[in-house]
Amino acid sequence: MSSNAELNELKRKYVAAGAASPATAFADRAENAEIWDADGNRFIDFAGGIGVLNVGHRHPKVVAAVKAQLDKLMHTCQTVMPYEGYVKVAEKLSQIVPVRGHAKVMLANSGAEALENAVKIARAATGRSNVICFDGGYHGRTFFTMAMNGKVAPYQSDFGPMPGTVFRAPFPVPYHGVSEDEAIRGLKMTLKTDANPKDTAAIVLEPVLGEGGFYPASTSFLTKIREICDEHGILMIIDEVQSGFGRTGKMFAIEHSGVEPDIMTMAKSMADGMPISAIVGTDKVMDASGPNSLGGTYTGSPTACAAALAVMDVFEEENILEKSQALGDKLAKRFNDWAGKFDCIDNVRNMGSMAAFELVSNKADHTPNAELAAALCKKAREEGLILLSCGMYGNTIRFLMPVTIQDDVLNEGLDIIESCLESLT
Missing domain, CATH: 3.90.1150.10 (Aspartate Aminotransferase, domain 1)
Incomplete structure (x- = not known):
């Protein structure tokens, strides 16, 4: 060695x-x-x-599930020939993720990929292009998610112009001088000065900032975002990549507020180290794009699905x-x-x-x-x-x-x- x-x-x-x-x-x-x-x-x-x-590292139930899956099937690409694990994960997530109405699911490989697809789906469902994110937010390192991040260094510094139609609003952090009222005023100003509501597909935010400092959004702030989205026909996308799967004492941080988004993204602790992510949303929204418009060669791989199902069992059993x-x-x-x-x-x-x-x-x-x-x-x-x-x-x-x-x-x-x-x- x-x-x-x-x-x-x-x-x-x-x-x-x-x-x-x-x-x-x-x-x-x-x-x-x-x-x-x-x-x-x-x-x-x-x-x-x-x-x-x-x-935890190498939870025995997860390790056993992955080993068992390796003895059966490693890959087909689920768009070529689907397999049980993908639909079982989708079924389980649709039952536990608190989006509005009946939920449908797309699986991907990473948190950034989940956010990219969430925006694609929102654009297809609304026919609009603008996306509003928040100061301090972190959504990934792909090109569109880099533009969505509310922090320049180190994620954008060396990579030239970012994609357009991404706009920013303040995130409430009273400790650093940004009150909830000021954050809402800032969002409303963004909708007036930069991102016309009729052209805005989604407002994307973390219920607890991750890379931005572990600052939780209050129930009242999340409720106001939901109301603004409903007023203008904008989709509310909640990014639970870091805060999801039990980190906050509930399966998802948004559950502390009772607010139901239109789309949620998740990854990280979903499969205890195996690469998988998910986009979960209201069925009408998730079904908005055309045939073969969503997917990828490795999305929702058999081994990652086996791990995710084992993780969800561990949550219940332990x-x-x-x-x-x-x-x-x-x-x-x-x-x-x-x-x-x-x-x-x-x-x-x-x-x-x-x-x-x-x-x-x-x-x-x-x-x-x-x-x-x-x-x-x-x-x-x-x-x-x-x-x-x-x-x-x-x-x-x-x-x-x-x-x-x-x-x-x-x-x-x-x-x-x-x-x-x-x-x-």
């Missing part, structure tokens, strides 16, 4: 700089919330593959939603303790186990401290903990460890953070 040093040399020689990880440890094996690198060093995983592993809420409660308690101990920690928040806090240099005026966030993540990695930052200002520490993490491993990881903070501040 190659060492970390040998693999880093191969990375330097052969992996494109824009795609190469800055990390120098290479994952070799993993179990639940722990990873061992190519040199045998152990890491606690508080990143979960960026929110992909809500039921009370994952309850575990997510309990994990969130544990994180919130520890964060609040830290906020009282460290002057640099502010704005502790969580929705279920989708939890975060801000690192600041001045609590009085909420001055972001991105340098400290970067230093904390770096030092934590040196101490054997994988930790992620995010946010428009780069100062949010976010937590995406598996919901199934063992208490002793969780506490060990949190102790590492506390020790790092003590040495850095």
